[in-house]
Amino acid sequence: MTDPGSCGHRARMKKLVNAPRSVVGEMLEGLVSLSPEQALLEGESVVVRAGIPAEPRQREVAVLSGGGSGHEPAHAGYVGTGMLHAAVAGDVFTSPSTDAVLAAIRAVAGPAGALLIVKNYTGDRLNFGLAAELARAEGIPTEIVIVADDVSLHDTVEPERRRGIAGTVLVHKVAGAAAASGAPLAEVAREAAATAAALGTMGVALGPCTVPAAGRPGFTLGEDEMELGLGIHGEQGVRRVPMQPADALVDTLLATILEDRRIVAGERVALLINGLGGTPPMELAIVARRALAVLRGQGIVVERAWCGSFLTALEMPGCSLTVLKVDDDRLRRLDAATTAPAWPGSGKLAPLRRIRPVAPVPPTPVSSSAEQPGMVRFKEAILAIADALDAAEPRLTELDSAAGDGDLGISLARGAVALRALPASSWSSPARALTAMGEALRRSIGGSSGPFYATALLRSARHLTHERPDALAWAEAFRAGVEAVAELGGARPGDRTMLDALHPAADTFARALKEGRPPAEAWEACVQAAESGAEATTRMKPRLGRASYLGDRALGVPDAGAAAVVVWLKPLSRFIG
Incomplete structure (x- = not known):
């Protein structure tokens, strides 16, 4: 545990780390040690599937993603058969280097090519984009799909410039399943891009997080305040609003997503309730309850739903909601088998069931039913x-x-x-x-x-x-x-x-x-x-x-x-x- 001390009003950092510079490497070692189907790429902060064929011509289309660390279980948690072939990790909230991305492409891709799934941040676009160019120059067909699912920025920037946040996990799943089916690179990229375009995400933070190297929270919030429409790097949201009950908050998030994505009654969707790292399962379940009720109440068919922490911001308290339009083909990709350790399962739903309790045996009367004096x-x-x-x-x-x-x-x-x-x-x-x-x-x-x-x-x-x-x-x-x-x-x-x-x-x-x-x-x-x-x-x-x-x-x-x-x-x- 490290504690850098205090200076003036600087908050003291309490984290289970040894040293800020060793956080990423030691974290990846721990994750891979717990995942038999994963391996570390020697000399790089890259997690790959352990069973990649040694002969490049025997490899299917490789699906890669990554970004700054601190979003666990993303991205290493989604490396496995049926999902990612490799995940590239940068320092906390920092894009990985071009060389690391290129090393990952070389380790898992072959003539069938590689698809890079990139969240819409400048550093990630630059480093993954340059790595893609270098890979193409080496004869590895490489495509990029950008995820920009943050609908909170609908009044701020045009759609293609929005941030990529938790909806990225669903793009990983669809693309990985498409690659596992034997689809060619163009088809895998098309399905991934269509999925990215069909989803919207919005989040809320109840407090900040602390980057180990910084040693202090990224911002401060009053006891009765929260940040609405935040990203995933400890930054502030689109606006600061008063605290409100969970149901009212869910209503706000979903109303924004549904309006932006033009999702109406009769459409089929998948729902992702994502904790940002510091939100207990109890609170996420309360959010899930309301989100399902709101969607169903509007006549929207929720085909799949997952609730947990999928793409976090260190220990930030808060959550995000993602709604993805689906059809039968996309559902097959979401349902396809995967060994990725962080994928939560089928997400299949049933109506809320209530079972009547067994009626108790009436107790033997202890006295006359006539009211006694006093x-x-x-x-x-x-x-x-x-x-x-x-x-x-x-x-x-x-x-x-x-x-x-x-x-x-x-x-x-x-x-x-x-x-x-x-x-x-x-x-x-x-x-x-x-x-x-x-x-x-x-x-x-x-x-x-x-x-x-x-x-x-x-x-x-x-x-x-x-x-x-x-x-x-x-x-x-x-x-x-x-x-x-x-x-x-x-x-x-x-x-x-x-x-x-x-x-x-x-x-x-x-x-x-x-x-x-x-x-x-x-x-x-x-x-x-x-x-x-x-x-x-x-x-x-x-x-x-x-x-x-x-x-x-x-x-x-x-x-x-x-x-x-x-x-x-x-x-x-x-x-x-």
């Missing part, structure tokens, strides 16, 4: 707990983020919603209400909290067999629920969990009642014991759960689960006694 007050108490959980969401989120995954606040807020939504039939008796609450929390709260609370409530319900349980019966039910939590999670007091608040609270309540103290007074002692227990967790080293991975780093902050226990115990003080 249940109106009981329901008010539970709704007060729901309000308290909502109010505590920010604090619980903050506490859980310090030593966990940060989801406790929102999980318990979901639980509050579920409690409010319980049907009127749930409130006929304490046992029935606790059972319904346990089932609701089981379904609504994710992570570990849902099972813990559900188990506690269901166990407590089974201890409330009397129609009008007294305070001692409630204390016994409370203690039984706490024991269920301990059994389920395997924790004990002192492990820095919710039990450090629950256990002293239940014990104190039962003991105070047995001493003859009034229920209201006993409950106040119970709440104080829970508060003391939760506060004590700030000095405990965690032994279970995610917090246990932090060790001493968790000290000084109370356990979020224990703090949550105090949150819901407190509102009950108004209703007990």
